[in-house]
Amino acid sequence: MRVVLAQPRGFCAGVVRAIEIVERSLERHGAPVYVRHEIVHNKHVVQGLRDQGAVFVEELDQVPNDAVTIFSAHGVSRTVEGDARARGLHVLDATCPLVAKVHVQGRQYAASGRTVILIGHAGHPEVEGTMGQIDGRVLLVQDEAGVAALDLPVDAPVAYVTQTTLSVDDTRGIIAALERRFSDIVGPDVRDICYATQNRQRAVRELCKQVDVLLIVGAANSSNSNRLREIGAECGVPSYLLASGNEFDASWVLGAATVGITAGASAPEAMVEHVINALRRLGPVDITTMDGLVERVEFRLPAELAGIPA
Numbered sequence: 200m201r202v203v204l205a206q207p208r209g210f211c212a213g214v215v216r217a218i219e220i221v222e223r224s225l226e227r228h229g230a231p232v233y234v235r236h237e238i239v240h241n242k243h244v245v246q247g248l249r250d251q252g253a254v255f256v257e258e259l260d261q262v263p264n265d266a267v268t269i270f271s272a273h274g275v276s277r278t279v280e281g282d283a284r285a286r287g288l289h290v291l292d293a294t295c296p297l298v299a300k301v302h303v304q305g306r307q308y309a310a311s312g313r314t315v316i317l318i319g320h321a322g323h324p325e326v327e328g329t330m331g332q333i334d335g336r337v338l339l340v341q342d343e344a345g346v347a348a349l350d351l352p353v354d355a356p357v358a359y360v361t362q363t364t365l366s367v368d369d370t371r372g373i374i375a376a377l378e379r380r381f382s383d384i385v386g387p388d389v390r391d392i393c394y395a396t397q398n399r400q401r402a403v404r405e406l407c408k409q410v411d412v413l414l415i416v417g418a419a420n421s422s423n424s425n426r427l428r429e430i431g432a433e434c435g436v437p438s439y440l441l442a443s444g445n446e447f448d449a450s451w452v453l454g455a456a457t458v459g460i461t462a463g464a465s466a467p468e469a470m471v472e473h474v475i476n477a478l479r480r481l482g483p484v485d486i487t488t489m490d491g492l493v494e495r496v497e498f499r500l501p502a503e504l505a506g507i508p509a
């Protein structure tokens with residue numbers, strides 16, 4: 200069986216930075232350090248950090264006084280930031296700089312008197328954080344039907360921002376619906392959607408031209424991994440999301456000559472290997488990596504952690 204690996208795939212710079220913040224904090228402050236929410240949406244990553252002494256909590260009231268506290272890559276609301284300050288917690292913020300950029304854009308739009316419309320998925324921590332970072336009125340839309348349901352006059356001054364991990368195409372459809380609906384609307388360039396999301400989605404579209412089946416390595420609750428699976432399905436290729444080789448089902452690749460593999464931005468390469476090993480149990484595999492972008496993006500660590508080995 201031929202296996203073609205997507206390029207790029209897997210960890211993005213925001214995820215690498217978030218994991219390093221936890222590891223270096225443990226190095227600098229010793230265990231335990233508390234992390235609000237899964238640092239990134241991947242159980243293997245979370246378990247690995249737990250084994251090193253990180254404690255994952257959902258809310259700040261589960262964090263003891265004086266503890267080192269890390270905010271996840273998804274970002275948090277201003278209420279959470281304020282609560283941490285009021286408690287005097289030592290906070291290290293692992294919010295991805297690209298998510299923080301969306302917060303800034305949203306705040307600027309709100310400050311200029313516009314109602315901000317956030318395109319994203321209800322209940323996702325990034326969406327909750329972003330809504331709570333923007334003063335003034337923020338409305339969430341998840342799809343084009345949501346645009347039609349907005350209770351705003353056509354000439355209301357509005358602006359949109361987007362969750363970073365959506366499919367570029369989905370976003371484009373919703374933005375077009377917003378532009379049809381409102382006469383006074385502004386928003387960032389769609390190219391502002393995170394570089395890693397765009398690159399992984401573009402790579403999957405290319406990969407789908409070469410493969411019979413697509414396997415996406417990533418967690419069920421990972422937004423960007425789910426989008427990759429949806430894109431594979433849209434391209435007409437049977438596409439399956441699996442967190443590791445343990446979830447592999449041999450019937451998925453029955454009769455397939457070429458299997459494509461990609462990985463969401465929070466999926467470690469070790470899990471890609473794990474899936475390849477599951478394929479190897481069916482017979483010999485010939486692995487190649489598709490041509491594609493080599494990403495060189497790196498985000499700076501918080502000053503107090505720079506220079507500490509991870």
Ligand code: SF4
Nearest residue numbers: 211213295297363393
């Ligand atoms: S997917 Fe994009 S926005 Fe999300 S953590 Fe990675 S680089 Fe940041």
